[in-house]
Amino acid sequence: MEKVFENIADLQFGLYEKPVESGDTIYLQVKDFDANNQFSNEPSAFLNSDEKSFKHLLKDGDVIFVAKGFRNFAWTYRESFGPAIASSIFFVIKVDTSEILPEYLTTLFNSTAYQQVFQQLGAGSSIPSIRKSELEAIKIQVPPLELQRKTVMINELYLKELQLTTQIIDEKQKYYNSIINKLITQEHV
Secondary structure (H helix, E strand, C coil), X not given: CEEEHHHCEEEEECECCCCECXXXXXXXXXXXXCCCCCECCCCXXXXXXXXXXXXXXXXCCCEEEECECCCCCEEECCHHHCCEEEECCEEEEEECCCCCCHHHHXXXXXXXXXXXXXXXXXXXXXXXXXXXXXXXXXXXXXXXHHHHHHHHHHHHHHHHHHHHHHHXXXXXXXXXXXXXXXXXXXXXX
16 A cells, blocks of 8 residues: 555654764764665764753664765664664654554665655755655555565565675685785795
């Protein structure tokens, strides 16, 4: 079933704040995410909690979405990640979980079909930017929750496979370099 985005989610802006090198809250930046839209495990900025930032703390299941620039992607926040605030480059999406799973929306927004939609919305300026009203007007495919769960599971398996493939490639590169270095060293002895 297709639904208008604003009918199944609430959209807010991330916080604009000057980050610090260390603090008690991760201040999420685009550069903190890898090419597969996963957090790189190395936060680049932090904030110290105060009254202003407290109301911007991400809640379990919030989806953050980059709507500015050439790389639009979504990521689902979970409490186990630790305290975090999305910077102003992100929209913070709070979904109606009786309608749509946060991870399903993330999978959908990161899919090729939706990436094409986002590119069209942001076209026409030197730095593409999707306006809040444009994002709220997008139509979202909302199948039954069980099908959403299956879609999320397939996506999670795919991301795990990508991670393992990257690890294998890294190990092969190390092994190759080790062999070449040994051969070069033996040549000169």
